[in-house]
Amino acid sequence: MAIILAVMAVVAWRWWQNHPPYGPEALAITSSLRFVSYEEAQAALGEEAHAPLASGRDELMLGRVSWQAPPNPLDGGYFAIFLIDKRTKHKPGTFGVSAPGEGAVSVGSAGVENKIAQRYPWMEGAGFIKVGETGGRTNGNRLGVADEKASPLTFVAHFPYLKNPSRETIATAPVAKSDLLLALVYMGPDGQVYWAQRLQG
Structure with missing residues (x-):
């Protein structure tokens, strides 16, 4: 009987640990994407931020x-905003935000985000690129939002044009809007993947 109760307690704890405080519908998320010139990018970001040089x-x-x-604060969790080139599974390397x-917003990546694509296959590219059996390498950056009040968020992603893009591990030009996936993921304070919401693409 004690073993059964212990197992039930573990199952209940795991459910509670991985149960999201709320779903994406609670946020009423809106989004947009469009190509811009450097001047348009800088004007959109304002005086406190710098657009990537292009x-x-x-x-x-x-x-x-x-x-x-x-309905609840992030309390150690965070939102991760991903812009992924669906053709290569790469993300931009440089952002202005x-x-x-x-x-409130950081640019980078985290190993715990490798779990996102395991749960949501359409989010392939959210984590690192697998190399061999146990290795991996970064494939660009995402935006990490540590404060739920950081809305509206404006970003400018840079896609450099390179002669040998196959050697790169970041998203490069030329790219079409239809090639891009924009998604918001809610990560819990202990690395839980609460949910992922497709916004564009």
Whole structure:
């Protein structure tokens, strides 16, 4: 009897641990994507942020993601915003970002995000690129949002034009809007993948 109760307690704890505090519908998320010039990108970001430098055949994608205040604070969890080239599974390497709240948004990647594609196959590219049996390498960056009040969020992603893009591990130009997946993922404070919401693509 004690063993059964222990097993039930573990199952209940795992359910509670991985149960999201709320779903994406609670946020009423809206989003947009469009290509812009450097001047348009800088104007959209405002004076407090800098647009990535672009030259020649480089491309800049302006994105906006907004949400209403969630029913609960993030409390150590975070939102991860991904822009993934569905052809290569690569993400941009450079972003310019503007959002309410100083230090509310970071640019980077985290190993725990490898679990996202395991649960949501359409999010392939969210984590690292697998190399061999146990290795991996980064494939660009995503935006990490540590403050639920950082809405509306505006970003500019840089897609550099390179002669040998096959050697790169970041998303490169030329890219079409239809090639891109924009998604918002809610990660829990202990690395739980609460949910992923497709926004564009």
